[in-house]
Amino acid sequence: MIALFVKSPRFLDTTLRDGEQTPGVSLKPDDKLNIATLLSDIGVSVIEVGSAVASDGERESLRLISDAGLAAEICTFVRGVQLDIDYAADYGAESVHLVIPVSDLHIEKKLRKDREYVTQMAWDSVEYAKERGLIVELSGEDASRADQAYLYDLYAGGVERGADRICFCDTVGVMTPERASEIIPPLAALAPLSIHCHNDLGLGLATTLSAMKSGASCAHATVNGLGERAGNTPLEELVMSLEVLYGVKTGIRTDELYHLSTLVSRLTRVPLPTNKAIVGEMAFTHESGIHAHGILRDAATYEPIMPEMVGRRRRILLGKHSGSASVEAALSEMGYKTETRQLQEIVSRVKQLGDEGKRVTDSDLHAIAEAVLDISCTPVIRMKQFTTVSGNSVMPTASVTLTVNGEDITQASTGAGPVDAVIMALRKAVQDVGDITLEEYHVDAIYGGTDALVDVTVKLMKDGELITSRGARTDIIMASVEAMISGMNRLLREKDENRGKNTH
Template sequence: MIALFVDKIRFFDTTLRDGEQTPGVSLKPSQKVEIATMLAELGVSTIEAGSAAASEGEREALRLIAGAGLSAEIATFVRALPLDIDYAADCGADCVHLVVPVSDLHIGAKLRKSREQVCEMAWNAVEYAKERGLVVELSGEDASRADPDYLAGLFRGGVERGADRLCFCDTVGILTPEQVASVIPGLLFAPLSIHCHDDLGMAMTNTLAALKAGASAAHVTVNGLGERAGNTPIEELVMALEVLYGVQTGIRTDGLYHVATAVSKMTGVPLPLNKAIVGEMAFTHESGIHAHGVLRNASTYEPIRPEQVGRTRRILLGKHSGTASVQAALHELGYVCDEGQIAEIVARVKAIGDEGRRVTDADLMAVADSVLDLVREPVITLKQVTVVSGSNVIPTASVTLTVNGGEVTCAATGNGPVDAAIEALRRAVAGAGDIRLEDYQVDAITGGTDALVDVTVCLSKDGRMLTSRGARTDIIMGSVEAMVSGMNRLLEERG
């Protein structure tokens, strides 16, 4: 059990501010409202909705979030400037995250002011924010490189003038847990937050060390988004506290994966495959020994149940797969096989894996059909696909399929030629079933402009999910091939 100085840890989520400062990320006000709503539903205490002084779009987002009736406190980033504070108050914020540079490097090189001038700016801003009726979290930027005595003095002066909370910022991620244990206890004359960056991979460790040393709140972002190497990821911190330290965080953990994937899609920042908690492979097994153990008792190779974070376990098939995992996958797909047939299917699965290929559900079904001598007439057959794309042209695709013996032609537009082709295929089979694209991955198998690409799609219909693949030198046709293969399998009668 971690020794805490407070009854409950506060989570100050800065996905919509520090997270949006990830290079290339820009969220619309409507997206910010959607993310803020999900964070409030998770149980986050404070949501930093952006920087009100940055743009009119930021102010619109803040107004919308502040007016959404969310359970969380709504904060905004401000500098020690009256105009910033006015923007925050006028847009309906509950709290200002008042950030003041405190290291001599930042004071001299960035502000070109003296220590005394920075103190006056900070204290005046605190007083003004309190006059405007705002909760104030006074934050020391680059605190890890500041003179500890100067930082403590600035913080004390801020509290004397009405600051409600303080925040220690490891702005460039250079703290160590030992330094955290040394510096945090001397700043506990007001509720203290810790804000860590992950430049040297220490954000999680330093955040935990700060909470153990007496900090009462942690600044976090979804998926660890943030400038450069990012910030402390909420999903990892919450589960580390819950599982390793026995802390009841008050966060609805079964919503973590949904929020992580939604934020990933909206920001365009993909989740690393091996990311803890929310990465694709976090609860995925292929090795025969591991898969066999997990199928018998999940705790053999999983420290937490996937359902705790809103996920399900996956068994991937490949050259490392054993009989148990192949048998489980066949059962899920509705196949009944004897021992000899299973042995042959396992051998063929390993052979596919030895070729360097991932074995999709459609691959396994094709192997099983062959071994069991099952002949299936395809539900759909592709007759033609035409795609138009280029500068000043909306990507458009038309497809002609035979669906259950009848010919269907459909057209659709999309964000790109692949998106248009996939949407046209979905529309063409809509009469036979509502098939959704849940995931899309593409890898280049060979190099060069004529590279062979391997497209893998995950499709769903009526709660059933299935993966399939296509490999072509043409990414559009590879995608179409994967879609048609998967749709055929989903539309077949099971059993």
């Protein structure tokens, strides 16, 4: 009887092979090394580095990663062809993912061969790979649509000839979790078995979990679920499901999952869906009044895991769904204290902005609070104008004109980009009234599209006081300026202003 979930499951990450087959994705060798290094560092057992036979760039990537001294086993995809196996061995792979078509559809339509030919090809390739000193994972392509008796015999013969592992590929994502629980146990009794699922019908994760519960000791996955068509089983979702729902210790450093996800998204140029589980922008973001209220009292009310578990942080946005609790929490963070009637009025105005289709920024909330609390407070800084210039042959430059304590000040600066330049110019313009340092800059697109609303968060420090400020516009430079001006005003206000204790 095979135990439910092995004690120490293994993960073969195929982001650099199957993930790179996502249309439009092409990674340079250095990019592949960066991803492989982080995958190894977080505890992934095996990294599949492309297909060495495909190109010079793929062979360079394999050599580069094989020579990097990573803890993970370095694997490469091969067909049942001696040339593929030779390239794998010659360029430093420790193991091969030997993929053999096993369904009659693939055998007859793609290869135009018969079962006997494919069986012999598989067994001969296993023997040759072992002669070349490679660990062999014998993989059945389109296994979920294959004759299972034929598949069993092919695997069994491969194991007899030296295959170290076998892999069941649900190549077009048609296997159900229920069927996996029937098919996997007898195959897993032959040798350590991996499960490789695609997500064409949205069942990749569920089927992978079912296979692992039924005896599979290793799962193939990709970061962010990258892959052809609808992609593969997402590594981050699989790891957290095992850890949280089934209590399986995966050995993966989960607090690095978000870092890994954003690195892969940036290097592949495939943006994360905003509502994607675990790593999507909205995964730990709340606006609804009831939800935000519950979260502020106990995060477990509306979050299955703490965001810190995956290297993230919680965000509460203000809009038409916001309730008193979330607005009060935001006001408190800014230093405002309100009576019940004042809070109700502020909430009403926040909702009004939300009904107009706007997202309420820190600057908006400041303005609303100061109006409702009747605080007589003249901003230290007012923006009069700014310009930025950048291009492929122009050093990014920005000039700003601010009114600082009633005096117009103009400053200019260059930077690594237009945002960097305008932030440098703003800091120079206020240096006579306060030395403000930018401690952190973060930008998010709230939704997709070229007109995406951009949310900029800055952390500014003056004399040991650290504050967070935000700006939200469709223009990233405008959003950055808004966040900086709002934050600098808060830091530069007189100490005796006492805005947070108004009791009008």
